[in-house]
Amino acid sequence: MALLVQKYGGTSVGTIERIEAVAERVGRSRDQGHDVVVVVSAMSGETNRLIGLASQIMEEPTPREMDVLLSTGEQVTIALLSMALQKRGLEARSYTGSQVRILTDNAHTKARIQSIDEANMRGDLEKGRVVVVAGFQGVDELGNITTLGRGGSDTTAVALAAALKADECQIYTDVDGVYTTDPRVVDSARRLKRITFEEMIEMASLGSKVLQIRSVEFAGKYNVPLRVLSSFGEGEGTLITLDDEGDMEQPVVSGIAFNRDEAKLTISGVPDTPGCALRILKPVSDANVEVDMIVQNVGVDNRTDFTFTVHRNDYKRARAILEQVASDLSAREVSGDSRIAKVSIVGVGMRSHAGVATRMFESLSNEGINIQMISTSEIKISVVIDEKYLELAVRALHSAFELHQQDDGEA
Amino acid sequence: MALLVQKYGGTSVGTIERIEAVAERVGRSRDQGHDVVVVVSAMSGETNRLIGLASQIMEEPTPREMDVLLSTGEQVTIALLSMALQKRGLEARSYTGSQVRILTDNAHTKARIQSIDEANMRGDLEKGRVVVVAGFQGVDELGNITTLGRGGSDTTAVALAAALKADECQIYTDVDGVYTTDPRVVDSARRLKRITFEEMIEMASLGSKVLQIRSVEFAGKYNVPLRVLSSFGEGEGTLITLDDEGDMEQPVVSGIAFNRDEAKLTISGVPDTPGCALRILKPVSDANVEVDMIVQNVGVDNRTDFTFTVHRNDYKRARAILEQVASDLSAREVSGDSRIAKVSIVGVGMRSHAGVATRMFESLSNEGINIQMISTSEIKISVVIDEKYLELAVRALHSAFELHQQDDGEA
Incomplete structure (x- = not known):
């Protein structure tokens, strides 16, 4: 029995069917006796739709209002995923970044997390609930909605895992792990079972676009075991840990x-x-x-x-x-x-x-x-x-x- | 120079073009020297789109998660309208119900407003800003997102007008006022320049579907002058006041x-x-x-x-x-x-x-x-x-x- 933080990106929650599949997967983790906190992105396409609306008004929309706009994307997903979990008889509860609360600085569209209040989540987990958190977003000291910028949902997941001292932060993506090199170039490229944070950072910055480098640095800093795995197939993916x-x-x-x-x-x-x-x-x-x-x-x-x-x-x-x-x-x-x-x-x-x-x-x-x-x-x-x-x-x-x-x- | 609360419904903000038109109208009120707080609904069609997503998962979604889902509709509109105002050189600032904060009871999907903290809005108005507030939504004591149910944006507008002691609460709709009777039945039906709260309540409950009765009752209770007018044409609409x-x-x-x-x-x-x-x-x-x-x-x-x-x-x-x-x-x-x-x-x-x-x-x-x-x-x-x-x-x-x-x- 472990405490897992699972992050599902936009493609993994891109349709109602896929949200249902995520709920199934979370349910299996619960069946195995694990406590689960889920972090989700906006449904794929949604963020671009919202940006499209804004760009019809202004070429460079004000960052504060852009954050108000974009943060709705993840908020839709947390509600829908919570419903899909509840349909399966799992108690679930959604939280926006502001509700958690994930306190950030006020650098709109690229804010940095300063602290996380884990009390609510802890209380829900103790009651056997699945906690569903909107990735990519937070709130500043004055209550303004902020977003974390590119790859922000990965960062949210790692930060929550660190705050909750989770046993593992699992990043579900459309690849099934980190490879020795690009399989499109080398046929015999092989999935790594394990890699260190430092290696992952060097791999990422050099072009292996599996994880945002910022979230790996963050995981390394707080020693949060990070696992990259596929949200579509099975398999244990790649575990990223300390040397x-x-x-x-x-x-x-x-x-x-x-x-x-x-x-x-x-x-x-x-x-x-x-x-x-x-x-x-x-x-x-x-x-x-x-x-x-x-x-x-x-x-x-x-x-x-x-x-x-x-x-x-x-x-x-x-x-x-x-x-x-x-x-x-x-x-x-x-x-x-x-x-x-x-x-x-x-x-x-x-x-x-x-x-x-x-x-x-x-x-x-x-x-x-x-x-x-x-x-x-x-x-x-x-x-x-x-x-x-x-x-x-x-x-x-x-x-x-x-x-x-x-x-x-x-x- | 007066303090006006203006409410624009879903049809009035149904497209980017219409949001721009609302910004123009708000700009004219500012030009006349008025302070303006704007309350907006979700873009028409958006609430139904969100309900459609939920209904693919559950026939009767949990009310708490339904509120998390639906409240994103108005949040999108406040961001877009604020951008449209800023494009016109007007300082503007958006607020969700939770940010205002509009405190409600915890009756999800049909919550009642308990109090409104007007300090932030007051501060913005003093700085010459237009305040843009999401209608239909609030937050309970525990920080859960709530919605006010049918016609909730009208209620939000009246409640804000009462809290701010506004000079007038203007409800922009797709009709240009309250008529002596349905013009489809009587050709010579005439727009009323003025009507009392009590009359409006009797008219509304009997089938003149211009305003939600709850918001009229609310306006009457706090003596907030209410004006119904068209968001598409000109004209002064119908003023609803005390006897x-x-x-x-x-x-x-x-x-x-x-x-x-x-x-x-x-x-x-x-x-x-x-x-x-x-x-x-x-x-x-x-x-x-x-x-x-x-x-x-x-x-x-x-x-x-x-x-x-x-x-x-x-x-x-x-x-x-x-x-x-x-x-x-x-x-x-x-x-x-x-x-x-x-x-x-x-x-x-x-x-x-x-x-x-x-x-x-x-x-x-x-x-x-x-x-x-x-x-x-x-x-x-x-x-x-x-x-x-x-x-x-x-x-x-x-x-x-x-x-x-x-x-x-x-x-």
């Missing part, structure tokens, strides 16, 4: 992430002096261009080369800015390439295993793939390559690190 | 109401003893049949006849109950007729004018219309006639009391 949980041997590499949305820019022959990196990057970030990888090599003759990647959509704009910077700094030249891809191997096992980089580079070299940039963190090595080699590189690395056959330790 | 306002000569009769939804039932030769009326009516009301007119004449030989009217849909059921009662009371017989109509003349002027009944009966007699039942109150005389004479009777009375030419005193 030190369980005593199994960590695999060296857990997965291969990749991203083909980037472009790289190099400014060569800039003065190798303090403040130089700042003088290059500040104009770029001032123009709201987000920079991902940054590489600077050791300088020669007081001159150095500086390379970074940006989103491909920002390439032209960033390049124009850089030309200006180059002229200001008397740099030698600006070059760039928008036809690149980033491939990363991710794994907490790297910390204790030497030779991982070597194996990665060897594998790419064997395929004749030239590495243009390298960047490393404690649990990740990323390389930039010509985008035409992307699939080849991912397959080669998946095989080199034996991801198709590796057993990650437990069920 | 003693203004010093104009009251017209004898203000309007002719009628109703063809009733049926009459007579139980003859019942013992003329104390408790007899109770023994007849209790079984009827126990069966949830509502009784409208009740007439009992002076008894002869310790026997009397007892007649009452019920909704036509309840006729057969009420008759079956009455047959049983007749047998228990050894009454002579039960008779009835479902093809009747009720016609009423309404006017506070009756109080001080003799001969009104005589003029009514004479007018009907001149047309050869037989009167089957008569019932009177201080400001109303109702008769039951054969339904085939309904239109004839209404036209005759409209003319007899000179309603087509009467001036009701002021602009």
